[in-house]
Amino acid sequence: MTKEIDCRGLACPAPVLQTKDAIEKEHPNVIKVVVDNEASKENVSRFMGSQGLEVSIKQEGSNFHVIGKMGEGTAAEEPVHEKPETGQKKIMVMVANNRMGHGDDELGEKLMLSFLKTLKEMGDELWRLVFVNNGVKLTIEGSDVLPVIQELEEEGIHILVCGTCLTHFDLLNQKQVGETTNMLDIVTAMQLADKVINI
Amino acid sequence: MPPGDLDRALCGIEFPTDSNVLVGLDRADDAGVYKVTDDIAMIQTVDFFTPVVDDPYWFGQIAAANALSDVYAMGGVPKTAMNLVAFPIKEMDIAILRQIIQGGLDKMTEAGVVLVGGHSVEDKELKYGLSVTGFIHPDRILTKKDLKAGDRIILTKSLGTGIVNTAVKGGLASADVIQRVTRLMATLNRDAAHIMGHYPVHACTDITGFGLLGHLAEMISDMPFGIRLMSQEIPIIPEAVDYAGMGLVPAGAYKNREFRECMVDFAPSVDRIVQDILFDPQTSGGLLIGVQKDKAGELVAELQEKGIQEAAIIGEVMAEPEERIVVH
Numbered sequence: 001m002t003k004e005i006d007c008r009g010l011a012c013p014a015p016v017l018q019t020k021d022a023i024e025k026e027h028p029n030v031i032k033v034v035v036d037n038e039a040s041k042e043n044v045s046r047f048m049g050s051q052g053l054e055v056s057i058k059q060e061g062s063n064f065h066v067i068g069k070m071g072e073g074t075a076a077e078e079p080v081h082e083k084p085e086t087g088q089k090k091i092m093v094m095v096a097n098n099r100m101g102h103g104d105d106e107l108g109e110k111l112m113l114s115f116l117k118t119l120k121e122m123g124d125e126l127w128r129l130v131f132v133n134n135g136v137k138l139t140i141e142g143s144d145v146l147p148v149i150q151e152l153e154e155e156g157i158h159i160l161v162c163g164t165c166l167t168h169f170d171l172l173n174q175k176q177v178g179e180t181t182n183m184l185d186i187v188t189a190m191q192l193a194d195k196v197i198n199i
Numbered sequence: 200m201p202p203g204d205l206d207r208a209l210c211g212i213e214f215p216t217d218s219n220v221l222v223g224l225d226r227a228d229d230a231g232v233y234k235v236t237d238d239i240a241m242i243q244t245v246d247f248f249t250p251v252v253d254d255p256y257w258f259g260q261i262a263a264a265n266a267l268s269d270v271y272a273m274g275g276v277p278k279t280a281m282n283l284v285a286f287p288i289k290e291m292d293i294a295i296l297r298q299i300i301q302g303g304l305d306k307m308t309e310a311g312v313v314l315v316g317g318h319s320v321e322d323k324e325l326k327y328g329l330s331v332t333g334f335i336h337p338d339r340i341l342t343k344k345d346l347k348a349g350d351r352i353i354l355t356k357s358l359g360t361g362i363v364n365t366a367v368k369g370g371l372a373s374a375d376v377i378q379r380v381t382r383l384m385a386t387l388n389r390d391a392a393h394i395m396g397h398y399p400v401h402a403c404t405d406i407t408g409f410g411l412l413g414h415l416a417e418m419i420s421d422m423p424f425g426i427r428l429m430s431q432e433i434p435i436i437p438e439a440v441d442y443a444g445m446g447l448v449p450a451g452a453y454k455n456r457e458f459r460e461c462m463v464d465f466a467p468s469v470d471r472i473v474q475d476i477l478f479d480p481q482t483s484g485g486l487l488i489g490v491q492k493d494k495a496g497e498l499v500a501e502l503q504e505k506g507i508q509e510a511a512i513i514g515e516v517m518a519e520p521e522e523r524i525v526v527h
Binding site: 011012013016017037038039042043044045046047050164183 | 443444447449453
C-alpha cells in the first residue's frame with residue numbers, strides 16, 4: 001500500500017504532523033510526501049528516519065518527493081509479541097547508557113553488568129528491555145553484558161534495540177541480540193507498560 | 200524577516216545620520232543610541248511578534264522580556280516603554296488582549312520600566328511587543344563589534360526555544376517542557392546585564408531570530424578575528440534534541456543556516472541535530488557576552504551563583520582564521 005500526501009504550501013511543522021498521522025493511522029508500506037521547500041524536505045525525511053523508515057528523495061521541478069519505505073524491523077512488518085498473562089504487571093526497562101549512573105566509568109560498567117544479571121529477579125513482570133543511545137553498545141559483539149542479555153531474551157523477555165542509535169554509532173551490523181526498533185515502537189511500548197524504569 | 204531578505208530590502212537606500220548618533224543603522228546593532236549630553240545617551244529599540252505560547256498572560260511577559268532585552272544587551276538600563284498591539288477584535292475575546300497587556304505590564308514592573316503609552320491596530324493576526332527607551336553613559340555602550348582576540352564567549356540561556364515552540368505548535372511537547380521553556384523565555388536579561396557591568400566586557404548582543412551562529416557571525420563580520428566554539432559546553436534544552444531528531448525544526452533555522460553556513464566550519468564530530476540547534480531562531484534568548492579571558496571564569500561563577508545557572512563559557516575569540524566560526 002502506498003500512501004501519498006501533498007504538503008505543498010504548508011509551513012513547518014504541518015508536513016511532519018501529516019506524515020506522522022498517516023503513518024500512525026494507516027501503516028502504509030510506502031509513504032510519499034510531496035513538499036515544496038528545503039526545510040520541509042529536511043524535516044519530513046528526518047521524521048521518517050526517526051521512525052525507522054528507509055528514506056529516499058526525488059526532486060521534480062521545484063518540488064521534492066520524500067519517499068519512506070518500511071524496512072526490516074519496522075512496525076508494519078513485525079507484530080509486537082505481548083506477554084499474554086492477564087492481570088499481571090508489565091514492566092518496561094529502558095537503558096539509555098552503557099554504564100549505570102554517573103561518576104566513575106569503570107564502576108558504572110560493573111554496576112550495569114550486575115544490574116542486568118539481577119534484573120531477572122523481577123520475574124514474569126519484566127516485560128520489555130529497551131536499549132537506546134549509548135545503551136545500544138551493550139548489545140553488540142564484544143560487550144561484556146551480551147551473554148546476560150541473550151539469556152534474558154531466551155527466557156522470553158522482549159529485547160528492543162534502537163535502530164537510529166545503531167546507525168548513528170555505525171553498529172547496525174554488529175548487533176547480536178534483540179530486535180531493531182524505532183521510536184514509534186518505543187513510545188507504544190511505554191504506553192502499554194504498567195511501569196517504565198529508566199536507567 | 201530572514202537575514203538575507205532584510206539586507207536585500209535595505210540595500211541601496213541612503214539613510215541620513217547625525218553626529219549625536221552613537222550607534223545607528225550603519226552598524227545594525229541591537230538598538231540605536233543617541234547622545235543627549237556628554238554623560239547621557241538614549242537607547243531606543245522596538246520588537247513585536249505573533250504568539251509563541253498559548254497562554255496570553257505568558258505571551259505578554261515573553262514579548263516584553265524580549266523587547267527589553269535589546270537595551271540590556273547594549274549595557275543600558277530601560278526606563279520607559281510603549282505598547283504595540285495588533286488585535287483581531289472581531290474574532291477574538293477582548294479578555295485575551297487584557298491578559299497579554301497585564302503580562303507585559305508585570306514584566307515591565309519587574310524591570311523597573313514605566314509604560315507611558317502605546318498604539319493599537321486591528322489586524323487578522325495577533326501581535327504584541329514594545330518600543331523601549333533606556334539610558335546609558337556614552338562611554339559604556341556595549342556593541343556587537345568590539346570583541347578582542349582571546350576574549351571568552353559566554354551564553355546566559357539555553358538554546359532550542361524555536362524547536363520547542365515548533366513542537367508546541369504541533370501539539371507534541373509535554374506540559375512540563377512547555378512550562379520550563381515558557382519561564383526561560385519570560386526571564387529578563389536584566390540580572391545578567393547588571394552582573395556583567397562589573398567585568399571587563401568588550402562586546403555583547405542578545406540571541407534572537409538569527410540563532411547563536413547568526414549572531415556570532417554578525418560579531419565577527421569584517422573583523423580581524425574568528426571564533427572557536429565548543430559545542431559540548433553550549434547549554435541546550437534537552438528536549439530540543441529529541442524534537443529536532445523528529446524533524447520539528449522551524450524553517451527559520453534552515454534559512455539561518457543557508458545564510459551563514461559559508462562562515463562556519465563544523466568538526467565531523469558535531470551532530471547535525473546540534474548544528475540545527477546552533478542555527479535555531481530563539482525567542483527572548485540569552486545574552487552573548489565577550490569578556491576578557493582572565494575574568495571569564497569569575498563572571499560565569501557569579502552569574503551562576505546569582506541564579507543564572509545555565510550560564511557557560513562556550514567559546515573564545517581567535518586571531519585566526521579571520522571571519523570564521525569553527526565549531527568543535
